[in-house]
């Protein structure tokens with residue numbers, strides 16, 4: 001049994017313009033959203049409200065994103081990095097890092113995210129309505145403590161290799177270089193009907209039948225709209241740095257996990273009250289059993305993707321390796337392997353680590369956020385931008401031993417004035433001209449390009465104007481569509497990967 005599929009079939013398929021077939025496959029998908037990155041920073045208003053959080057997050061959505069925030073403040077956002085302009089939510093996942101052979105780390109420039117809002121109709125009594133979540137609803141997906149294969153199958157890693165084959169694993173692939181690496185997440189689709197949030201996330205649950213798509217909720221839980229989220233990284237020199245070369249184990253999540261089981265995500269709701277349920281009611285054609293194409297309830301909010309939406313909230317005053325390598329992952333995060341069967345498990349901590357970073361207002365910072373998909377390191381206050389050499393010499397070799405992270409931020413703060421004020425134009429220009437944003441021609445990627453109708457935008461944006469084959473990612477649509485002709489309807493969202501898991505399989 002092979003788990004790989006060729007993309008060439010998809011490209012042909014798209015070239016033929018058989019869009020309708022893709023739409024037909026989507027009886028459970030109501031709408032999608034594409035996001036540019038908003039900020040990459042150690043902020044997490046759900047898990048660490050008001051504090052510097054434990055690891056760097058890749059954040060998209062409403063501009064009000066802050067260490068302390070709630071629904072009301074989210075709704076005050078002046079803009080969103082989404083192309084659905086009524087969604088002032090924030091969504092975040094751990095940032096992906098590349099580890100150089102000498103132990104330094106660079107944040108991989110990411111594409112932002114794509115959200116798929118699904119209303120699972122399979123396996124569920126269609127007469128049971130979706131529950132209305134409260135305004136200040138928040139939840140987590142995946143599990144940062146995961147130490148083995150996930151019975152809920154919430155997390156998967158898509159890898160597109162040099163042969164343009166792709167497959168999915170529960171962990172970061174070790175056996176080959178991926179040109180595209182895409183961690184993707186199913187959020188829980190069952191809610192206890194009472195709590196906006198519980199610290200252990202127990203107000204929500206995954207379906208009981210280990211099917212992340214439209215399964216049956218545990219007793220006492222109600223079904224809610226289902227969020228599937230993709231976070232895409234194009235793995236290439238322009239998005240990492242000169243000298244990039246792949247080797248097994250070169251990728252690591254911001255929390256230190258180099259295996260990937262612990263990938264997770266957060267959603268803090270910022271939709272208009274009851275938007276998600278209303279969207280279902282307005283856009284689901286009960287007679288046909290499908291969602292209405294170009295449903296006006298959705299399209300009235302369709303806008304350009306928020307490429308210039310800048311965060312107005314908080315930034316953490318530290319360098320996080322967006323332009324040049326840093327000696328350690330920000331926070332108390334030495335590398336570890338999230339497999340319980342690994343020699344490098346569990347996660348340790350850096351001895352003597354003391355937090356040196358603090359929360360500052362984005363308005364006081366000259367960096368630390370993303371514009372047009374290009375993210376700049378924080379360069380305000382005492383922390384000055386510096387080149388790689390300065391970072392290396394002031395922070396020592398810092399391969400995760402000793403106090404390297406703390407040492408880094410303090411020593412960086414002491415660097416008199418390496419490259420003067422303002423963002424390091426040279427660095428950001430490099431990143432900017434080739435961010436790996438697949439819609440790099442996004443000056444013209446307007447509403448109509450993206451597809452006014454929600455179903456259209458399930459197409460990879462790059463397929464509108466493909467740059468090269470590696471840019472044409474298999475989206476959710478590609479996976480399902482390419483599997484569909486073989487009448488393998490049970491092989492949804494990941495082909496055979498999810499079709500025969502004994503639970504005994506190990507890495």
Ligand SMILES: *[C@@H]1O[C@H](CO)[C@@H](O)[C@H](O)[C@H]1NC(C)=O
Pocket residue numbers: 174248249258259337338339341342343507
């Ligand atoms: C993590 O541990 C598993 C189990 O020992 C191993 O198969 C895998 O290669 C390890 N991953 C890394 C990045 O070292």
Ligand SMILES: *[C@@H]1O[C@H](CO)[C@@H](O)[C@H](O)[C@H]1NC(C)=O
Pocket residue numbers: 100101102103104243325327388389392396397
């Ligand atoms: C590690 O290697 C990278 C890439 O060559 C380089 O930019 C960085 O300065 C090096 N770091 C140290 C501490 O030598």
Ligand SMILES: *[C@@H]1O[C@H](CO)[C@@H](O)[C@H](O)[C@H]1NC(C)=O
Pocket residue numbers: 351352353401402403
């Ligand atoms: C780490 O920091 C502590 C307290 O600042 C210090 O006593 C210790 O020597 C440092 N360790 C290393 C390896 O630098």
Ligand SMILES: *[C@@H]1O[C@H](CO)[C@@H](O)[C@H](O)[C@H]1NC(C)=O
Pocket residue numbers: 500502
């Ligand atoms: C599932 O896996 C088991 C154990 O590896 C194997 O015996 C069985 O044939 C597989 N079933 C399918 C449908 O592939």
